[in-house]
Amino acid sequence: MNPLSSAAMKTKSFVTSILLFATFSAQADWTAFRGSSGNGFADAPKLITQLDDEKGLAWKVSLPGRGLSSPVVVGDRIFLTASSGPLQKRLHVIAIDAQKGEIAWERQFVATGRTVCHTKTCIAAPTTVSDGKVICAQFSSNDLFCLDLEGNLKWLRGLTSDYPNAANSLGMSSSLALANGVLVSQVENDADSFTAGIELSSGKTLWRKERPKGANWTSPTTFTSAKGKRLFALQSKAGLLIVEPRTGKELWNYADGASTIPSTTVMGRDLFVPSNGLTALRSREDDNGHTQLWRQNKLGPGTASPVVSGGKIYVVNNANVLTCANPEDGELIWRLRLKGPFSGSPVATKTHAYLFSEKGLGQVVDLRGKEGKVVSTIELDETILGTPAISGNALYVRSDGHLWKFAK
Secondary structure, eight states: OOHHHHHHHHHHHHHHHHHHHHHHHTOSOBOSTTTTTTSSBOOOTTOOOSOOTTTTEEEEEEOSSBOOOOOEEETTEEEEEEEESTTSOEEEEEEEETTTOOEEEEEEEEOOSOOOOOTTSOSOOSOOEEOSSEEEEEOTTOEEEEEETTSOEEEEEEHHHHOTTOOOSSOOOOOOEEETTEEEEEEOOSSSOEEEEEETTTOOEEEEEEOOSSOOOOOOEEEEOTTSOEEEEEEETTEEEEEOTTTOOEEEEEOSOOOSSSOOEEETTEEEEOSSSEEEEEEOTTSSOEEEEEEEGGGOOOSSOOEEETTEEEEEOTTOEEEEEOTTTOOEEEEEEOSOOOOSOOEEOSSEEEEEOTTSEEEEEEOSSSSOEEEEEEEOOSOOOSOOEEETTEEEEEOSSEEEEEOO
16 A cells, blocks of 8 residues: 555544544533543633632532532533442432532432442442433442433332342442443442443343453443444453444454553544553444554553543543643653642643542643643642533532532
8 A cells, every 4th residue: 555545544534533523522511421522521612721719619519428420411400429328328319500509409319239338439439421311320339220300210220139249349430321322331340240231211231241350440431433333442451342332242352451440531433541551542444343553651541531632632640740642643742740649530621621639639731832731720628539520611520528610
């Protein structure tokens, strides 16, 4: 093949990926963990960049229990989960009015599964997911609920009743993913480890896959293939498995190992896997395989998952260093040391990234220069372990005790 033709094809493929990425990122709602596009990016040109608890804070609302779950935003409602009680057996699903900063409704349930977990985490660790009509919530106890947007229960599943050995000693935290009317519940652990595809309309199990035994806190990711199909990417210590939503059919498998904490990030049909540092994969045109674009051992993320913005990928490592890299070849562009540590993943617009440390320090980084620059900070003085959300040019931050809204 002519080298120039090959280069042109690669450029065309990369541009196509960027366009697909931009299409999904333009949605105003933030419907899942790390947003509707699964990469922490939102097209929010008017989002506040100078965080200030007097000028920038729109409201702060108290929450009825602990939680690591991120906010999910649909229309004028923000959805969260929480857990409370001495053994965290009380499970809360909460809807908050985005304009008023008031709880619109709250539903409480009693856990049917195990509520044993590490003191740092809690039972309300997984993030909810929505198709714009219903909200689905899963807890570390493997209790799964589907409600409409007004809080009416559609169905529930106590997965521990079906699979009593599905648990780990530290607590589960994989968030839900949704595509083609199928909810993916990743229940991967040291004993009965599996991932299930569940019919959104009925709660019925469509398929169930045995998965590698071992505690896994990553979350499944959705992406659009070259043929326009929505597919699931399931990450585990073994690698990355790509499956069809309705059937669970396995399309291809990257089997060179992966992290069990930070999750895969997508940009179009390119997938950036926390594996041997960071490994970039591209789903093939026929959807039945992949091409490894590059591998960069200097881009290994810590706890936080990578984020994409402006055609670049950003990674925070265990030393609290934010690194900007070229997604085409993995080349490092700049590095910036921040104040951590970080458990929640960063989120970003086209111009700025937003990061909150475990101790509640918010840092806004301007991404537009030759080097990253911190342009704003705020001390919330509360534990923050979850990932923020961006919707309607507003930033939503969840601490252990409150939900905060920052907006102009």
